[in-house]
Every structure is written in structure tokens, then in C-alpha cells.
Amino acid sequence: MLSVNDLIVLYQKLRALRGVSLEVAEGDLVALIGSNGSGKTTLLNSISGLIPAGAGRIMWQGTPILGMSPDNICREGIIQVPEGRKLFAQMTVEENLEMGAYLPAARAEADQSRQMAFDIFPRLAERRRQTAGSLSGGEQQMVAVARAIMAKPKLLMLDEPSLGLSPLFAAEIFQTIKELNNRDITVLLISQEVLQTLTISNYAYVMENGEIILNGPAKELLDDPRIKESYLGL
Amino acid sequence: MNTVLVIQSLISGIMMGSVYALLGVGFSLTWGVLKVINISHATFGLIGAFLAYTLLKWLGMDPIFSLVVSVPLLFFLACLIFRFLIVPITKAKDVIVTSMILTFGIAIILENLMLLIWSPDPRLLTTAYTSKVLILGPFYFQYPKLAGFLMSAIGVLVIHFFLKKTYTGKAVRAAWQQPDAAQLYGINLRRISMITFGIAVASAGAGGVGMAFLYSFDPHAHNLWLIYLFLVVIVGGVGNVLGAAFAGLIIGVITGLSLAFLPYQWVNLLTFGLLMVILIIRPHGLFKGEV
Amino acid sequence: MKKVLFLTLCLSLVLFMGQRSTVRAADKPLVIGGSLPLTGKFAETAKWIEKGMKFWAEEVNAKGGLLGRKVTFKIYDDQSNAGKAVTFAEKAITVDKVDLLFGGYPGTAARAVMPVAEKHKFVYVSMGGHMKSFQQGYTYSFGGPPLMGEWWYEGFYQWVKSLPVDQRPKRAAVYTMNNPIGTSLMDSINRMSKDLGVKIVINEKYNLPLPDATPLIMKAKQMNCDLLFSSGFFADGVMTVRTAKALNYNPKAIVQGVGSIIPAWVKELGKDGDYIFSGTVLHNKLGYPGNDKLNAYVKKTYNLSGYPLYFGFGYAWMQTLSQGVEGAKGLNQTKIRDWLKSHTVQTIAGPMSFDAKGLPAPVNYCTQVINGKVELVWPKEVRTAEPIYPKPAWK
Numbered sequence: 001m002l003s004v005n006d007l008i009v010l011y012q013k014l015r016a017l018r019g020v021s022l023e024v025a026e027g028d029l030v031a032l033i034g035s036n037g038s039g040k041t042t043l044l045n046s047i048s049g050l051i052p053a054g055a056g057r058i059m060w061q062g063t064p065i066l067g068m069s070p071d072n073i074c075r076e077g078i079i080q081v082p083e084g085r086k087l088f089a090q091m092t093v094e095e096n097l098e099m100g101a102y103l104p105a106a107r108a109e110a111d112q113s114r115q116m117a118f119d120i121f122p123r124l125a126e127r128r129r130q131t132a133g134s135l136s137g138g139e140q141q142m143v144a145v146a147r148a149i150m151a152k153p154k155l156l157m158l159d160e161p162s163l164g165l166s167p168l169f170a171a172e173i174f175q176t177i178k179e180l181n182n183r184d185i186t187v188l189l190i191s192q193e194v195l196q197t198l199t200i201s202n203y204a205y206v207m208e209n210g211e212i213i214l215n216g217p218a219k220e221l222l223d224d225p226r227i228k229e230s231y232l233g234l
Numbered sequence: 235m236n237t238v239l240v241i242q243s244l245i246s247g248i249m250m251g252s253v254y255a256l257l258g259v260g261f262s263l264t265w266g267v268l269k270v271i272n273i274s275h276a277t278f279g280l281i282g283a284f285l286a287y288t289l290l291k292w293l294g295m296d297p298i299f300s301l302v303v304s305v306p307l308l309f310f311l312a313c314l315i316f317r318f319l320i321v322p323i324t325k326a327k328d329v330i331v332t333s334m335i336l337t338f339g340i341a342i343i344l345e346n347l348m349l350l351i352w353s354p355d356p357r358l359l360t361t362a363y364t365s366k367v368l369i370l371g372p373f374y375f376q377y378p379k380l381a382g383f384l385m386s387a388i389g390v391l392v393i394h395f396f397l398k399k400t401y402t403g404k405a406v407r408a409a410w411q412q413p414d415a416a417q418l419y420g421i422n423l424r425r426i427s428m429i430t431f432g433i434a435v436a437s438a439g440a441g442g443v444g445m446a447f448l449y450s451f452d453p454h455a456h457n458l459w460l461i462y463l464f465l466v467v468i469v470g471g472v473g474n475v476l477g478a479a480f481a482g483l484i485i486g487v488i489t490g491l492s493l494a495f496l497p498y499q500w501v502n503l504l505t506f507g508l509l510m511v512i513l514i515i516r517p518h519g520l521f522k523g524e525v
Numbered sequence: 526m527k528k529v530l531f532l533t534l535c536l537s538l539v540l541f542m543g544q545r546s547t548v549r550a551a552d553k554p555l556v557i558g559g560s561l562p563l564t565g566k567f568a569e570t571a572k573w574i575e576k577g578m579k580f581w582a583e584e585v586n587a588k589g590g591l592l593g594r595k596v597t598f599k600i601y602d603d604q605s606n607a608g609k610a611v612t613f614a615e616k617a618i619t620v621d622k623v624d625l626l627f628g629g630y631p632g633t634a635a636r637a638v639m640p641v642a643e644k645h646k647f648v649y650v651s652m653g654g655h656m657k658s659f660q661q662g663y664t665y666s667f668g669g670p671p672l673m674g675e676w677w678y679e680g681f682y683q684w685v686k687s688l689p690v691d692q693r694p695k696r697a698a699v700y701t702m703n704n705p706i707g708t709s710l711m712d713s714i715n716r717m718s719k720d721l722g723v724k725i726v727i728n729e730k731y732n733l734p735l736p737d738a739t740p741l742i743m744k745a746k747q748m749n750c751d752l753l754f755s756s757g758f759f760a761d762g763v764m765t766v767r768t769a770k771a772l773n774y775n776p777k778a779i780v781q782g783v784g785s786i787i788p789a790w791v792k793e794l795g796k797d798g799d800y801i802f803s804g805t806v807l808h809n810k811l812g813y814p815g816n817d818k819l820n821a822y823v824k825k826t827y828n829l830s831g832y833p834l835y836f837g838f839g840y841a842w843m844q845t846l847s848q849g850v851e852g853a854k855g856l857n858q859t860k861i862r863d864w865l866k867s868h869t870v871q872t873i874a875g876p877m878s879f880d881a882k883g884l885p886a887p888v889n890y891c892t893q894v895i896n897g898k899v900e901l902v903w904p905k906e907v908r909t910a911e912p913i914y915p916k917p918a919w920k
Contacts, residue, residue, distance in 0.1 A: 044396035086415035103420035246739035358793040493740040498731035
């Protein structure tokens with residue numbers, strides 16, 4: 001469904017990505033793990049078209065999408081939940097969801113999508129008239145995911161969705177991601193909660209210094225000694 | 235105390251201030267949303283005023299109806315200017331300063347074009363209702379000022395509801411608050427920016443007609459009007475539509491009260507003194523910046 | 526002895542050279558230099574001054590020139606900047622070595638050039654910069670005719686004086702723009718109040734731009750003022766008049782400062798601009814010789830029914846200067862000055878004799894806009910229309 005080949009991204013003359021290759025098949029839940037500054041967010045932003053790539057190839061359902069503008073990539077069904085949530089803080093929860101369904105195709109199904117989002121996060125239904133900025137961190141993350149649901153994603157890319165959340169909230173978010181994947185949404189998940197991430201994923205990539213250093217089925221990686229040592233602290 | 239004079243001054247001042255608000259609301263919007271300080275904003279207002287004048291003289295068209303012509307025309311012109319002049323400078327390091335220099339140049343070019351087309355003679359908008367008044371008890375509501383006030387109230391509310399209630403308007407707010415996230419959800423930043431600029435400039439055209447209801451004007455008048463724009467933005471807060479409206483009212487009240495109570499030569503001193511005080515105590519304006 | 530011989534030789538050489546250059550100069554055109562604000566905010570008016578000057582030159586050259594030499598102008602564009610006007614006056618005198626200096630515009634530029642003319646001992650005939658500029662002890666500067674704010678309402682004042690006492694206005698509301706021009710206009714008003722017993726009930730200054738005239742008119746109406754002085758420019762002037770109409774304020778007379786003499790007043794205000802009194806020092810309906818000729822020229826060239834004020838100014842200043850030159854029979858600036866101070870010149874603004882300050886006797890004609898035309902209403906001998914007083918109520 002999505003394949004990234006030898007992607008090179010220069011960021012302020014530094015090589016942020018040095019030839020990254022990655023595959024996400026339809027229906028997959030793929031994890032991308034790695035320490036801070038390893039290039040995970042850069043990779044996501046390149047796929048979304050926010051950052052221009054230096055070289056390489058990104059194919060989406062058989063067509064190249066490298067160089068397309070972010071709004072057109074969104075039109076293709078590749079939706080990102082960005083790091084730090086980036087909500088429209090002065091707009092209400094409802095308006096944030098509406099903006100998720102900005103494009104006509106999504107807008108046509110906005111009512112069903114909203115119903116689905118409120119089913120998943122009943123708390124948001126209660127808070128729908130509050131401004132997004134006034135919510136707690138966990139609730140804001142719910143809005144961020146709900147906004148992405150509104151966009152009718154084919155591929156949902158989440159960047160650190162559990163960052164800064166209480167363990168309880170984090171668990172809820174991972175639960176939701178798994179649930180979305182069960183509803184036929186392909187997921188690419190970045191997280192530093194390696195154990196939880198690998199538990200729900202079926203395939204995983206490990207990045208260091210702008211390179212993929214390890215990849216394989218998530219269950220296998222959970223048992224990999226290098227992972228145990230570096231990321232799980234075992 | 236001369237109550238009638240005070241209240242009359244307030245009535246007249248508020249009607250006047252509201253026109254400043256309509257002239258300034260778009261200036262505030264481009265500044266807040268696009269980070270473009272459009273020095274030529276009032277110049278577009280002046281084009282609106284001259285178009286109203288010409289349509290009135292040629293076709294006897296009421297200045298308010300002339301907006302049907304001038305608003306779309308200015309919107310279109312603004313989109314062209316945005317596409318070919320503003321977009322290139324959004325890549326500059328300091329967009330605010332670069333935009334000021336660029337739009338200052340646009341203002342000079344437009345001023346000279348107006349001089350060629352309309353000559354430097356001062357003009358007055360004279361309609362059938364120019365000297366008509368609505369008399370309520372001891373108070374006079376001059377029709378041109380009422381027209382300016384109503385235009386302004388409608389104009390500001392239209393922009394407010396556009397931003398609050400329409401998809402495109404919400405996209406403008408979203409793009410201002412989180413440009414990256416807005417793009418990730420399918421908002422074409424350049425298109426939305428162009429629409430914002432277009433609406434701002436078109437609203438200036440309406441504000442210019444309002445100004446022409448109050449004052450005489452010539453191709454240089456925008457230099458003076460520009461001062462009112464800064465006044466509205468600094469009192470009302472950058473990018474704040476309702477703030478601009480309140481700023482207009484506040485300016486009107488202050489002008490009205492000082493005309494009623496103080497020697498007249500204090501009026502401008504007081505108004506601009508107030509501006510300084512607001513800048514010092516609330517550099518972001520009296521109202522919280524929000525579109 | 527040798528020294529004396531050498532000096533004599535030098536002297537005769539200098540004299541000879543001088544002789545030669547004057548001989549040569551006779552075929553060279555006579556250059557009149559200076560600057561006008563041909564661009565910037567005063568450009569429109571300045572272009573009329575330039576046209577008036579050039580019309581004068583055309584006429585003089587057709588008759589064989591001034592002192593037998595063809596007249597040409599060296600006109601710099603000071604871009605409506607008084608500082609640049611000074612620079613160009615210096616340049617014209619010291620670098621271009623012009624034969625004569627022409628008068629500047631507006632008052633701020635004229636006031637700034639006057640000391641330059643004095644320093645270089647060049648006769649400078651201009652509008653001047655109101656009374657103060659003529660009180661600095663300059664001897665080479667002439668207001669021929671000047672534009673004097675202090676005299677602006679003099680004609681109106683004289684006319685009111687001619688009215689029977691019971692018909693005169695009693696209570697005046699005076700609104701004046703807060704700048705030197707506005708302040709200079711107070712002169713006649715104060716005299717009127719002292720001599721004629723017109724009580725100044727309201728005396729307020731306002732800074733430009735005037736944001737709103739409603740409180741001004743409301744107050745004048747409440748205080749029953751039957752005379753309104755609106756001493757301002759066009760923008761504030763029209764606002765005041767329009768507000769007076771809207772608030773149905775009907776004083777016996779409305780007197781306006783500067784705005785009502787510019788053509789836009791009549792053109793833009795239409796009927797509402799009628800009956801407004803003002804003053805002027807020059808007018809195309811004056812009966813002095815030359816006015817008909819100018820009117821015929823602008824009719825033919827620009828299709829105007831009377832020459833614009835500043836066209837007349839440009840022409841009149843050149844009349845004064847050239848009569849000085851002809852009187853002095855040469856280009857010696859001091860001789861020109863002395864001739865002008867001791868003789869009377871004939872201009873389209875009337876005959877003028879200059880006092881020590883370089884000013885003629887106070888001249889002012891009271892004007893009133895009647896049926897969309899600026900008419901002369903006082904003094905009686907130049908009257909083109911009967912004044913309409915008291916002002917009819919607003920329609």
C-alpha cells in the first residue's frame with residue numbers, strides 16, 4: 001500500500017534520513033520505534049508532504065506521491081496525527097472535528113464519522129462545545145485521533161500519541177488504535193512506549209540516526225535481545 | 235453639564251468609529267492570519283470610495299449598491315496581487331517587514347494610478363440623503379453616518395459569521411492557529427490565504443465607501459486613513475474581528491466624549507495618547523487575539 | 526608706481542571683461558530661476574502658477590522681451606518640500622547664476638526662501654508666508670500680491686461694518702484649524718469683535734484632521750450663534766457646512782477660510798456651498814487692466830470661464846518683478862528693490878506700493894458663493910453681485 005524506498009532527507013544540511021526504506025501493507029498495523037531524534041517524525045512529515053525529500057521514492061497504491069502538496073496527500077487518504085497533537089486550540093471540539101472532514105469526500109460522510117468518533121470517545125461528545133485548548137492532555141489526544149477519524153483515513157499515521165499522558169489514558173489510546181485497525185484502517189504508529197506498541201502491532205521497524213537498523217514481525221522483535229536491552233530496559 | 239451635547243457627540247462618534255472598524259477589520263485579519271501588514275489596505279478602501287463616486291456620477295448608482303461592483307472587483311484584484319506579489323515574499327525571512335515594504339510600494343503605485351484616473355481634486359459623495367437626518371427627540375442621526383454605521387455593522391458581522399460558521403471561514407481560522415495541521419487535513423494554505431487576503435481587501439472597499447460617507451477624499455487620503463487602521467488593530471487586537479468592532483466603538487466614544495468635554499485641539503492628542511497607553515499596558519490589544 | 530600700473534591694468538581688464546560680458550548678455554536670454562512644487566501634494570496649484578508665469582513670458586517675448594532680451598525660465602521641481610525649495614533657490618542663484626528669481630509656493634516654501642534671497646541680495650516677489658514672514662526685516666522680499674491670512678477676512682469685516690448696526694451679526698462661533706494659517710485668520714475676527722461689537726461666544730481650535738463636526742455645530746446652534754467662522758481647509762470646511770445643513774443650523778452668515786475658494790468647493794458641494802463668505806487678494810472678476818486678457822486666454826486654452834486664482838498669482842508676481850526691472854533699467858538687484866520700494870506697480874490685483882516690509886496696503890476682497898459662482902461682494906467698486914444676507918435657510 002505504502003512503500004518508501006531509499007528516502008534521503010536533508011535538514012539544515014544534515015542528513016536527517018539516510019536512505020530509509022519501509023513497507024506498509026493494507027490492513028497492517030506497523031510500528032516505527034526509535035529514540036528521540038532518530039528521524040521518525042521526519043519520515044512521517046516527508047510522507048505527508050510537509051518536508052521536501054532530497055532523494056528517494058514514496059509510492060502510494062502504485063503511484064509516486066513524493067513532491068505532492070500536503071493537502072493533496074491528505075486527499076489520497078494518508079492522514080497524520082502529528083506529534084504534540086497540533087489541535088486548533090481556539091476552536092471547539094466540534095469545529096476541530098469538522099476541520100478533520102474538510103475535504104469534500106470526507107465531508108460527505110462527516111455525520112457518520114462523527115458518530116463513530118463519539119462512540120469511540122464518548123467523553124468528546126460531552127465536551128463538543130468546549131475549545132480544544134481548554135481540555136486535558138488526554139482529552140486533547142482523543143480530539144486529535146477523532147479529527148483523524150473524520151478525515152476517513154486509508155492510512156493513519158500517528159506520531160507519539162501517548163506522549164505526556166497518564167498510563168491509564170495511554171492504554172486507552174493504544175486500545176483505540178488497535179480497534180481502528182480492526183475496522184480496516186491501516187496504521188503506521190510511532191511511539192516510544194515500545195512494549196505496548198509492539199504488543200498491538202504486527203510488524204515493526206527500528207530507526208537509529210536516520211536509518212532503519214532493524215525490522216521484522218513485532219512478536220519477534222519483542223524477543224530480540226537488542227530491543228530488550230535498548231528499549232525495554234530488560 | 236450639557237447632556238444633549240454629550241449624548242449627541244457620542245451618537246455621532248460611535249457612528250464614525252464603526253466605519254473605522256469596517257475599514258480596519260480586514261487589515262487586522264491579514265496582519266493576524268497572514269502576517270502581512272498591508273500598508274496598501276486603506277488604498278483599496280479609497281478605490282472603493284472612488285468607484286462609488288464614479289458610479290454615482292455616471293449611473294446615479296447609490297454608493298451602497300456600488301459595493302455589488304467594487305467588492306467582487308477588489309476581491310479579484312486582491313487575489314491577483316496575492317498570487318503574484320504576496321506569495322513570493324512569504325518565503326522571506328521576516329514576512330512582516332518585507333510585506334510592509336512591498337505593500338507600501340503597492341500603495342504608491344495605486345495612489346498614482348488614482349491620480350491619473352481621478353485627478354488630485356478632493357471629492358464628496360453626494361446622494362439624495364446626504365443632508366437628511368433622523369430626528370429622535372433632541373438628537374440627530376445623519377443618514378450618511380447611519381448608512382456607514384449599518385454598512386459597518388453588517389460588514390463586520392458578515393466577516394464574523396463567515397469565520398465562525400462557514401467551512402472556508404473555519405479553515406481560515408484553522409490555518410491561522412495551526413498551519414501544519416491545517417495542511418495535513420487537506421486545507422490548501424495558499425488558497426485559503428488568498429481568500430483571506432481577498433476578503434480583507436474587499437471589506438476595505440466597503441469601509442472606504444463608509445469613509446466617503448463621512449469625509450471628503452482625494453487620492454492621497456489613504457495615508458491618513460492608514461493611521462485609523464493601526465488605531466483599530468492596536469486597540470482591537472491583531473486578527474480579532476469583534477475586537478476591531480469594539481475598537482471602532484471605543485474610538486468613537488473617546489472622540490465623542492473629548493469633543494464634548496475638552497477643547498477641540500485635545501481630541502487627536504487624547505485618541506493617540508490612548509493608543510500609546512494601550513500599547514504599553516496591553517501590547518496585544520485590549521481584546522484577546524482570536525479569529 | 527609699478528604696483529599702481531599693475532592694478533590699473535587689472536582693473537581695466539576686469540572692466541573690459543565686464544563690458545564684454547554685458548555686450549554678450551544682450552543676445553543671451555534673460556533667465557528667471559527658482560522652484561515650484563510640480564510634483565507632490567501642492568502640484569496641482571503649482572502647475573497653475575507655472576502656466577500663469579509662462580503666459581506672462583509669452584506675452585513679454587512677443588513684445589521683444591525684457592530689457593530687450595528674451596525671457597526664459599529655469600524651473601526646478603521641489604516636490605512640495607520647502608527644504609528642497611531652499612536648495613534650488615541657492616542653486617539657481619549661485620550655480621546657474623540666473624538673472625532673476627521668481628516667487629515660490631506655498632507659503633512654507635516662500636517663507637524659507639525669503640532669507641536666502643536676502644543673503645544673496647536677490648529680489649524675491651512671492652506670496653510670502655503670511656504676516657510673520659514679512660516682519661523679519663528682509664528688504665529684498667515683496668508680497669506682490671501676498672497671500673495674507675491676517676487680511677483674509679478683512680473684506681468681510683469691512684462689509685459687516687457697512688451694514689446698519691441692527692442688521693449686523695451679534696454672536697460668533699469661531700472654529701479654527703490649529704496651524705499657522707488658521708491662527709493668522711484670527712486677526713480680522715478679533716478686530717471685528719473689538720470694533721463692531723460682535724461677541725465671540727465660541728472660540729475653539731481643532732487639529733486636522735477634524736474627526737467629526739457634529740459637536741461643533743450642535744454647540745453653535747445651542748449657543749444661538751448667528752455668525753459661523755469655519756477657518757479651515759476643504760475637508761473640514763465641507764464637513765462643517767454639511768453638518769450645519771443636516772442639523773438645520775441657520776446662522777445669518779457662514780464665513781469659510783481657505784476651502785471655499787478652490788473650485789472643488791462649488792463643484793462637489795453644489796447648492797450647499799452657496800452663500801458662504803470668504804476673502805481673496807486676487808480675483809478674475811476684478812476690473813483692473815489685464816484681467817480680461819487672462820480670462821480670454823484661459824477660456825481659449827483651457828475652456829475655463831475665469832482664470833484660476835493661482836494662474837493669476839503666477840502672472841501678477843511676474844508683473845511686479847518685471848516692472849521693477851524696467852524701472853531700474855537693469856538687473857542690479859538692489860536698484861530693482863529700491864525702485865519697487867519707491868514706485869507704484871500696476872498689476873491685475875490692482876496698483877500696489879510697497880512699504881518697508883515689502884507689503885502693499887492691506888488688500889482684501891470679500892467673496893460670496895452665489896449660484897455656484899464665487900462673486901466679489903466688497904468693496905463696492907469691484908462688486909460683481911449683491912451679497913445675500915442673511916443666508917437663506919437650508920432647503
